[in-house]
Amino acid sequence: MTEFRTVKSSQIILKELMIPSYSNFGGKVHGGIILSLMDKIAYTAAASHSRNYCVTASVDSVNFVNSVEVGELVTLMASVNYVGRSSMEVGIKVYSEDFKLGVNKHTNTSYFTMVAIDEDTRQPVAVPGLILEEDIEVRRFIWGKFRKQFKAEYRHKFQALHQDLDIATETGNLTGENCQIALP
Numbered sequence: 001m002t003e004f005r006t007v008k009s010s011q012i013i014l015k016e017l018m019i020p021s022y023s024n025f026g027g028k029v030h031g032g033i034i035l036s037l038m039d040k041i042a043y044t045a046a047a048s049h050s051r052n053y054c055v056t057a058s059v060d061s062v063n064f065v066n067s068v069e070v071g072e073l074v075t076l077m078a079s080v081n082y083v084g085r086s087s088m089e090v091g092i093k094v095y096s097e098d099f100k101l102g103v104n105k106h107t108n109t110s111y112f113t114m115v116a117i118d119e120d121t122r123q124p125v126a127v128p129g130l131i132l133e134e135d136i137e138v139r140r141f142i143w144g145k146f147r148k149q150f151k152a153e154y155r156h157k158f159q160a161l162h163q164d165l166d167i168a169t170e171t172g173n174l175t176g177e178n179c180q181i182a183l184p
């Protein structure tokens, strides 16, 4: 595919009021509610860039740096940072606004990898490239390229470890860990 689209053409903002049914037993908003909104906006940005059906291939670690309260307005901002052949990294920033205090706090930032899929063959399909019009877009593309590379290396190393790991030896190496071996 030789088509290219600007970053801005698929950038998106989603706002949602945190209603009481979103809360957990502690009265805060469930992390899963925020994750679901993040998946929704990641899909929208990726589908908008590729103009194709997409699936979530992976989600980077999500660290919640601030809790979200019922009654707050959550804002999610998503942007396609990087594209490969069929995959797109969508960067998502989440903020939560307390109306009474007038405070806008950063909740988390994460990266979703979405893959465009042909709905008939169910195989990954090529997506348009990105037109990078600003320095920040170039920087995000470069960081996305490295994240993709590091994640692939991690996946390969972990797969190799699965094949080679000697559980008996590793069981003996658990001294000092927070567990008790109570095998029958």
Ligand SMILES: CC(C)(COP(=O)(O)OP(=O)(O)OC[C@H]1O[C@@H](n2cnc3c(N)ncnc32)[C@H](O)[C@@H]1OP(=O)(O)O)[C@@H](O)C(=O)NCCC(=O)NCCS
Binding pocket: 055, 056, 057, 058, 083, 084, 085, 086, 087, 088, 113, 115, 124, 151
């Ligand atoms: C994601 C999926 C399409 C990848 O299929 P695959 O056979 O591994 O395809 P490929 O090896 O050709 O990889 C396709 C692209 O996905 C990327 N990819 C594959 N697995 C990935 C992973 N775990 N994390 C990030 N990217 C991944 C590859 O890097 C490649 O990117 P590129 O084309 O830009 O270079 C496939 O694993 C899948 O359908 N998973 C289920 C997704 C889903 O249903 N999500 C919702 C869960 S409810």
